[in-house]
Amino acid sequence: MTTVWAGLAIGALFSLVAIGYNVVLLASGVFNFAYAQLVMLGTYMTYVGLVTLHAPLLVGILFAGACVATIAVLEERLAIRPLTGRDDLQGTLITSIGVAIFLDGLVLKIWGSQPKTVPDPVSTKALHIFGGTVEPSDLILIVLVIVIALGLHLWSRFTPAGLASLAAAEDRDAAMARGVNVRRLTIAAFFVAGLVAGLLGVFVAARTYAVPSLGDNEALTGFVAIAIGGSGSQIGGLIGGFTVGLVNAFAARYFNADWPDIVVFGVLITVLLVLPRGIFGGAAERRV
Amino acid sequence: MARKAATTRYLLVSGTAALALTAVAACGSSSKSSSSTTASSGSAGTTATSTSSSGSVPATGKPFIFLYDGDFTSSISVYSQAEVLGLTVAADQINAAGGIQGHPIKIEQVNDQSNPTTAVNLLQQKLSSGDTPNAMYPGGDSETTTALLSTLNRQKILAIDAASASSLNDPSKYPYYFGDSELTNGPIPAFLALAKSKGYKKIAVVYGNDVTGQATFQSYQQGLAGSGISVVGAAYDDTAVDMTPQLEQLKAQNPDALVVSGYGAPALYIIKSRNQLGWNIPSYADEVASVFPWTTSLPASALTNLYVEEAKELLPANIGDQPAISKLISDAQAQPGGSKILAETGVQVVNVGYNALEILNFGAQLAHSISGAAIASALDKTGSPTNVPWVGFGPNDEYGGMLYTSTNHYPVEDANYYVFVAPGNINSQGLYEAPGASS
Numbered sequence: 001m002t003t004v005w006a007g008l009a010i011g012a013l014f015s016l017v018a019i020g021y022n023v024v025l026l027a028s029g030v031f032n033f034a035y036a037q038l039v040m041l042g043t044y045m046t047y048v049g050l051v052t053l054h055a056p057l058l059v060g061i062l063f064a065g066a067c068v069a070t071i072a073v074l075e076e077r078l079a080i081r082p083l084t085g086r087d088d089l090q091g092t093l094i095t096s097i098g099v100a101i102f103l104d105g106l107v108l109k110i111w112g113s114q115p116k117t118v119p120d121p122v123s124t125k126a127l128h129i130f131g132g133t134v135e136p137s138d139l140i141l142i143v144l145v146i147v148i149a150l151g152l153h154l155w156s157r158f159t160p161a162g163l164a165s166l167a168a169a170e171d172r173d174a175a176m177a178r179g180v181n182v183r184r185l186t187i188a189a190f191f192v193a194g195l196v197a198g199l200l201g202v203f204v205a206a207r208t209y210a211v212p213s214l215g216d217n218e219a220l221t222g223f224v225a226i227a228i229g230g231s232g233s234q235i236g237g238l239i240g241g242f243t244v245g246l247v248n249a250f251a252a253r254y255f256n257a258d259w260p261d262i263v264v265f266g267v268l269i270t271v272l273l274v275l276p277r278g279i280f281g282g283a284a285e286r287r288v
Numbered sequence: 289m290a291r292k293a294a295t296t297r298y299l300l301v302s303g304t305a306a307l308a309l310t311a312v313a314a315c316g317s318s319s320k321s322s323s324s325t326t327a328s329s330g331s332a333g334t335t336a337t338s339t340s341s342s343g344s345v346p347a348t349g350k351p352f353i354f355l356y357d358g359d360f361t362s363s364i365s366v367y368s369q370a371e372v373l374g375l376t377v378a379a380d381q382i383n384a385a386g387g388i389q390g391h392p393i394k395i396e397q398v399n400d401q402s403n404p405t406t407a408v409n410l411l412q413q414k415l416s417s418g419d420t421p422n423a424m425y426p427g428g429d430s431e432t433t434t435a436l437l438s439t440l441n442r443q444k445i446l447a448i449d450a451a452s453a454s455s456l457n458d459p460s461k462y463p464y465y466f467g468d469s470e471l472t473n474g475p476i477p478a479f480l481a482l483a484k485s486k487g488y489k490k491i492a493v494v495y496g497n498d499v500t501g502q503a504t505f506q507s508y509q510q511g512l513a514g515s516g517i518s519v520v521g522a523a524y525d526d527t528a529v530d531m532t533p534q535l536e537q538l539k540a541q542n543p544d545a546l547v548v549s550g551y552g553a554p555a556l557y558i559i560k561s562r563n564q565l566g567w568n569i570p571s572y573a574d575e576v577a578s579v580f581p582w583t584t585s586l587p588a589s590a591l592t593n594l595y596v597e598e599a600k601e602l603l604p605a606n607i608g609d610q611p612a613i614s615k616l617i618s619d620a621q622a623q624p625g626g627s628k629i630l631a632e633t634g635v636q637v638v639n640v641g642y643n644a645l646e647i648l649n650f651g652a653q654l655a656h657s658i659s660g661a662a663i664a665s666a667l668d669k670t671g672s673p674t675n676v677p678w679v680g681f682g683p684n685d686e687y688g689g690m691l692y693t694s695t696n697h698y699p700v701e702d703a704n705y706y707v708f709v710a711p712g713n714i715n716s717q718g719l720y721e722a723p724g725a726s727s
Contacts, residue, residue, distance in 0.1 A: 002532060002536055002565065003532070003533055003536060005532075006530050006532035006533055006536075006561075009530060010529055010530050013529065108361070112363075113361070113362045113363035113364075113365060113552070114363055114552065114581070114585075115363075115552055115553045115556055115585065117556075117585050117586065124563075124590075126563075126564045126565075126566060133564055133565060133566065134564075135564055207529060207530070208529045208553070209553060209556055211552075211553045213527070213553070214529075216527075217527040217529065249530070249532070249533045250533070252524070252528070252533035252534055252537075253533035253534075253536055253537055254537070256497075256522070256523055257497035257522075257523035257524050257525050257528075257534075258497065258523075260525065260528075261525070
């Protein structure tokens with residue numbers, strides 16, 4: 001059971017990245033490759049808040065959320081909007097990769113390469129649940145990721161703003177013609193994605209520490225998670241992330257270090273062969 | 289038609305996304321990509337140096353170029369700076385005494401960012417420009433060293449570094465390459481002595497799934513074979529953020545002790561996962577993990593039953609009878625940024641650079657030449673030298689030394705070279721101060 005908890009804990013990280021990808025994708029049709037780097041920044045901003053500035057826990061968390069949300073909005077303004085204005089969504093892939101590399105370099109330059117320890121927000125004494133051990137901060141991260149994914153899913157399906165964002169992602173021009181403020185939705189999506197990354201930074205850092213390689217390590221696996229779960233589906237991203245985490249953990253537990261990546265990508269290929277749009281990817285409509 | 293178009297668009301986006309993500313992953317690992325030949329940030333060891341600093345007769349003649357290739361970007365960059373600091377101190381001392389066979393030593397450095405391909409390209413650029421070095425420090429890690437040695441061999445350029453894979457100790461294949469720090473099996477005699485004294489019957493090793501990690505595991509397997517102590521292992525990927533599955537795998541085999549191999553985040557994850565499992569097994573950091581700043585990264589409660597290996601002769605209590613080490617420390621502190629580097633990495637790392645040049649100079653004195661082939665040939669016949677210029681093996685090399693032969697190009701350490709102590713701190717002199725507990 002400990003392996004299950006380990007898989008869910010790392011799966012929560014992958015799901016978090018997938019959620020971030022989906023939030024922006026659903027609102028704007030843009031695939032923000034720099035989201036994993038925003039998650040990494042969340043850990044560093046938490047470090048700044050709690051360690052450098054010695055702020056109380058809640059203040060540090062809010063500080064991190066505000067900082068990363070601001071950086072995300074800046075990314076939208078500088079690297080994404082100029083291309084969406086030209087209807088160049090494929091170009092946004094490239095610019096978001098550029099942002100990812102820029103953030104990697106910036107973090108390395110400012111904080112160096114040694115991992116930074118962020119104070120654990122809760123006790124570090126492991127809990128024994130269902131026959132396995134799990135750290136309290138991991139359990140909280142798992143629960144929060146599930147709550148956020150469910151919340152965003154419900155928001156996108158049952159609120160006017162959520163439905164408007166789906167419409168904008170499906171057909172930007174049609175949505176604008178119907179009076180949907182697509183630009184505002186895109187900005188809001190980046191803001192929310194950044195805010196989530198920042199607010200959860202303290203729990204992510206409790207698992208990974210603040211390390212400059214976190215973004216690179218999580219970016220590709222986050223993509224695998226939404227490819228398995230179905231891009232554009234928050235539930236799909238959640239399931240995909242936990243699936244990848246569990247497969248990874250069990251492969252490492254019962255085989256060796258060579259197998260986790262092989263098994264994960266094997267699952268990805270199998271899912272895409274059977275369900276090209278992912279497990280929860282929606283069917284495309286066909287005009288007749 | 290609409291469905292086909294939608295599917296096509298989806299596949300196009302997904303495929304482009306996958307390619308782009310691959311680029312992110314690749315760029316991330318070498319992104320930090322540059323092939324600059326300039327020095328890294330601040331501190332000692334920036335680009336060329338090594339004119340005499342002591343006021344004695346300066347060396348003249350064509351410079352003896354020593355090219356240092358290291359990583360000045362990632363988490364190990366400070367160790368590259370420390371090695372360059374040691375090289376600088378040695379170069380200054382040697383130049384003050386007239387240079388290497390009359391030639392002043394000039395240190396140049398390049399930044400490979402732990403990328404063997406970058407390292408090879410940088411060396412090729414140097415060779416193409418006609419700026420052939422006389423000797424080189426080829427990266428310091430086993431992968432980079434292996435990648436560079438074929439070119440260095442062809443050019444008959446001397447190479448010396450601290451790479452630790454046993455496969456590199458092959459004079460028939462690499463006649464111009466010497467190691468100045470122990471192989472991965474270097475600490476094995478000391479660990480074997482410890483394991484026997486503790487009555488350990490089974491040792492578990494958790495290691496990185498790379499050349500150095502695999503070499504470490506093999507070293508323990510081979511070194512403990514025939515001793516009645518079995519060895520089991522579990523590897524982790526460098527991108528892993530949790531080592532619980534690996535440790536569970538090892539725990540299920542009921543070992544008596546755990547060897548921790550890794551540096552930076554992986555080392556932290558190993559201890560974190562060990563504690564999460566409530567597995568209070570005696571844990572011994574290998575030579576790589578031992579230099580990690582444990583006490584500044586984790587609270588004392590998380591470091592229970594963790595021991596690091598330290599060179600006995602570099603502990604404060606033993607330094608008094610080694611004036612050469614004291615001089616190395618004082619000269620290093622006199623260099624710009626030297627005190628900071630010493631306090632961060634310890635004198636043991638500075639030693640690596642220092643010994644590298646002292647060994648080459650020793651060989652040049654034996655050979656009366658600076659030719660790579662002549663120095664290599666002379667070092668092959670080192671035997672058991674006395675009045676040696678390198679440091680760290682005791683005042684008279686009691687605990688081993690650079691005992692090179694035609695079949696061994698690595699230092700030899702006996703079972704008394706290392707002690708295992710609780711994680712401590714490096715003091716301002718670069719010496720390791722353990723809090724008192726020892727295994």
